[in-house]
Amino acid sequence: MTMLNSYRSGPDEKGHFGKFGGRFVAETLMPLILDLEKHYAAAKSDPAFRAEMDYLLKDYVGRPSPLYYAEPFTKHLGGAKIYFKREELNHTGAHKINNCIGQILLAKRMGKTRIIAETGAGQHGVATATVAARFGLPCVIYMGEVDIERQQPNVFRMKLLGAEVRAVKSGSRTLKDAMNEALRDWVTNVHDTFYIIGTVAGPHPYPMLVRDFQSVIGEETRVQMMEKEGRIPDSLVACIGGGSNAMGLFHPFLDDKDVQIYAVEAAGEGLETTRHAASLAKGVPGVLHGNRTYLLQDADGQITEAHTISAGLDYPGIGPEHAWLHDVGRANYVSATDKEALDAFQLCSRLEGIIPALESSHALAHVIKLAPKLPKDHLMAVCLSGRGDKDIYTVAKALGVKL
Amino acid sequence: MSRIDKRFAALRAEGRAGFVTFITAGDPDHETCARLLAGLPAAGADVIELGMPFSDPMADGPSIEAAGLRALAKGASMQMTLKLVRDFRQKDNDTPIVLMGYFNPISAYGVDRFLVDAKAAGVDGLIVVDLPPEEDDELCLPAVKAGIHFIRLATPTTDEQRLPAVLANTSGFLYYVSIAGITGAAAADPDAVGKAVARIKKHTKIPVAVGFGIRDGKRAAEIARVADAAVVGTALVERVAEAQIKGIDPADHVLALVRDLSKAIRGVAKAAA
Numbered sequence: 018m019t020m021l022n023s024y025r026s027g028p029d030e031k032g033h034f035g036k037f038g039g040r041f042v043a044e045t046l047m048p049l050i051l052d053l054e055k056h057y058a059a060a061k062s063d064p065a066f067r068a069e070m071d072y073l074l075k076d077y078v079g080r081p082s083p084l085y086y087a088e089p090f091t092k093h094l095g096g097a098k099i100y101f102k103r104e105e106l107n108h109t110g111a112h113k114i115n116n117c118i119g120q121i122l123l124a125k126r127m128g129k130t131r132i133i134a135e136t137g138a139g140q141h142g143v144a145t146a147t148v149a150a151r152f153g154l155p156c157v158i159y160m161g162e163v164d165i166e167r168q169q170p171n172v173f174r175m176k177l178l179g180a181e182v183r184a185v186k187s188g189s190r191t192l193k194d195a196m197n198e199a200l201r202d203w204v205t206n207v208h209d210t211f212y213i214i215g216t217v218a219g220p221h222p223y224p225m226l227v228r229d230f231q232s233v234i235g236e237e238t239r240v241q242m243m244e245k246e247g248r249i250p251d252s253l254v255a256c257i258g259g260g261s262n263a264m265g266l267f268h269p270f271l272d273d274k275d276v277q278i279y280a281v282e283a284a285g286e287g288l289e290t291t292r293h294a295a296s297l298a299k300g301v302p303g304v305l306h307g308n309r310t311y312l313l314q315d316a317d318g319q320i321t322e323a324h325t326i327s328a329g330l331d332y333p334g335i336g337p338e339h340a341w342l343h344d345v346g347r348a349n350y351v352s353a354t355d356k357e358a359l360d361a362f363q364l365c366s367r368l369e370g371i372i373p374a375l376e377s378s379h380a381l382a383h384v385i386k387l388a389p390k391l392p393k394d395h396l397m398a399v400c401l402s403g404r405g406d407k408d409i410y411t412v413a414k415a416l417g418v419k420l
Numbered sequence: 421m422s423r424i425d426k427r428f429a430a431l432r433a434e435g436r437a438g439f440v441t442f443i444t445a446g447d448p449d450h451e452t453c454a455r456l457l458a459g460l461p462a463a464g465a466d467v468i469e470l471g472m473p474f475s476d477p478m479a480d481g482p483s484i485e486a487a488g489l490r491a492l493a494k495g496a497s498m499q500m501t502l503k504l505v506r507d508f509r510q511k512d513n514d515t516p517i518v519l520m521g522y523f524n525p526i527s528a529y530g531v532d533r534f535l536v537d538a539k540a541a542g543v544d545g546l547i548v549v550d551l552p553p554e555e556d557d558e559l560c561l562p563a564v565k566a567g568i569h570f571i572r573l574a575t576p577t578t579d580e581q582r583l584p585a586v587l588a589n590t591s592g593f594l595y596y597v598s599i600a601g602i603t604g605a606a607a608a609d610p611d612a613v614g615k616a617v618a619r620i621k622k623h624t625k626i627p628v629a630v631g632f633g634i635r636d637g638k639r640a641a642e643i644a645r646v647a648d649a650a651v652v653g654t655a656l657v658e659r660v661a662e663a664q665i666k667g668i669d670p671a672d673h674v675l676a677l678v679r680d681l682s683k684a685i686r687g688v689a690k691a692a693a
Contacts, residue, residue, distance in 0.1 A: 031554065039554075039555060040552060040554045040555060041523060041550040041551065041552075041555060042550055042552060043478070043479045043549050043550060043552075043573070043575075044552050044572070044573045044574065044575050044577075044578060044586065044597075045479075045573075045575040045576075045577050045597070045600050045601075046577075047552045047553075047554065047577075047582070048577045048578070048579065048582055049577070187482070187485060188475065188476065193476065194476075197476050197477075197478045200478040200479075201478065201479070201481070201602045204478075204479060204600060204601060204602055205600060205601040205602060205605065206600075207577055207600050208600070301528075303524045303527055303528060304522075304523045304524045304527055304550065305476060305524060306476075306478070307550070312524075314524070314528065316528065317497045317498055317525060317528060317529075318474075318498070318524040318525035318526070318527060318528025318529065319473075319474065319475040319492060319525070320475045320476050320524070321475075
């Protein structure tokens with residue numbers, strides 16, 4: 018591992034985390050991105066912005082989310098003491114809303130009057146549609162046709178919230194194509210439109226600001242674990258697609274050198290197959306969607322399709338700060354297959370009375386592997402990033418059950 | 421003097437605007453594209469933009485995206501794109517060729533190797549949509565050093581304050597994207613384009629080509645009146661798709677439109693500089 022004074026100082030002024038990140042966007046968007054950076058810097062040092070954010074996170078989102086001692090899960094696995102950071106209890110059922118509150122307040126500051134977003138599982142789409150409704154702004158959500166098919170409940174939710182859901186029919190018709198289409202909309206409507214990116218990816222300053230807005234997860238976890246156990250966790254586990262819930266949990270602990278960090282990629286049908294979404298395990302660095310990061314791609318630089326049962330992890334890239342943390346060795350990037358995630362999904366539902374999202378089930382799948390090998394006084398904090406109600410149709414299908 | 425500089429000097433001497441044609445490399449297949457490419461200069465193309473196919477063209481509309489996917493399905497690659505240029509240069513050493521696309525396929529090929537091979541093949545310039553001036557270290561500066569023009573896009577959002585950054589390290593010509601939008605989108609009104617070109621010309625002596633929304637001779641002529649060159653892409657690649665549906669030769673079908681557009685552009689006389 019490279020020893021640095023701090024792992025929390027990035028990005029640099031050009032938006033780089035080591036060699037990753039950057040601002041690889043069309044000229045049309047550049048002035049806006051520079052403007053966003055300026056407005057974000059001003060907002061950060063404005064107590065009124067912080068106050069409004071805190072108020073909304075508390076009374077609208079329901080923060081802080083509990084840090085729950087998962088006693089049945091812990092006893093079942095017989096090793097580490099497992100805590101769930103209950104992001105699934107947030108308003109809209111996932112961590113995504115933390116970031117959306119922050120970004121819509123920025124949109125308001127910048128005088129933007131129209132909101133767009135991309136979504137995979139639909140959680141970010143729902144969260145964006147929610148804040149757009151709350152602030153009275155029209156909202157268009159881009160979603161791949163394949164994802165619309167497998168996430169029907171969230172599609173209907175977005176429509177109820179007043180958003181227009183546009184089906185994306187190009188490419189693999191999943192998250193990456195939804196992001197292409199959202200970028201096309203943005204280029205066309207740059208004068209009045211704010212793009213609420215849902216993960217710690219995209220051009221600078223997005224990876225930084227999404228991380229900052231999601232860091233509330235790790236900050237609360239630190240305080241709550243101190244209250245409950247008198248010390249900080251020994252390990253952190255989170256699932257990772259683009260990586261926003263993982264970055265939110267990890268970032269406040271990056272400089273606590275004894276905290277072990279595990280991010281769980283989606284291995285789909287297995288890393289030995291071509292049907293997975295493990296950008297770090299199987300990808301190589303490249304440039305897509307505004308940043309340099311690890312990407313699933315062929316030798317000619319064409320992006321290849323990701324595959325996983327979890328729509329929220331179905332992306333051939335990963336946030337640039339994760340790419341950097343992987344390269345410097347500060348975090349461990351592991352993976353779980355569809356089958357392992359499905360097993361974890363069912364185990365958590367039965368043992369804890371909590372139906373986790375398929376995304377979060379990937380984190381739990383790694384906990385199932387890891388916890389039994391660890392001593393009982395090892396404190397493990399797992400991000401339960403979302404609830405699984407949206408996934409019941411997918412899971413039923415995978416288990417051969419007709420609803 | 422580079423091929424691009426020579427060509428624009430000749431156009432000034434002739435007293436007319438240039439015609440820049442965009443086609444996608446390997447669309448609909450390598451052999452047909454090679455024939456189309458070879459036919460472009462005689463049909464009236466003054467400068468050729470050759471699109472490097474990419475799986476995720478974020479700044480392109482459905483027509484150019486479809487062209488790239490058609491090409492990739494038929495085995496297009498960076499190596500095949502460079503081969504198209506190399507073969508074209510066997511017979512034409514004058515018509516400038518500009519490769520246009522996105523950074524990832526270049527990055528995957530390797531920047532240094534790409535510049536050596538592109539130069540050797542006879543590539544004159546590069547337009548890389550997702551490399552703004554902020555990322556000049558990636559490819560722009562190495563390209564200029566290798567003797568390849570790096571041609572930048574300016575857009576309606578490029579204001580006076582930003583224009584100098586866009587113009588720095590830009591050579592050959594500047595590509596003014598006449599609307600904030602993706603390729604194939606609606607046209608901007610010619611008066612607004614004329615004003616924008618005049619504004620840009622206060623900051624630079626390099627030629628300004630204007631693209632986006634030019635689909636027919638009338639529109640091409642309007643742009644030719646106010647700009648140093650008119651760029652047509654979407655309308656040409658749509659002809660490839662149309663020819664496939666009709667079962668006619670895509671190269672012939674595209675070249676017929678190129679001849680029409682060229683005639684319209686050549687019909688606009690300008691004061692020779």
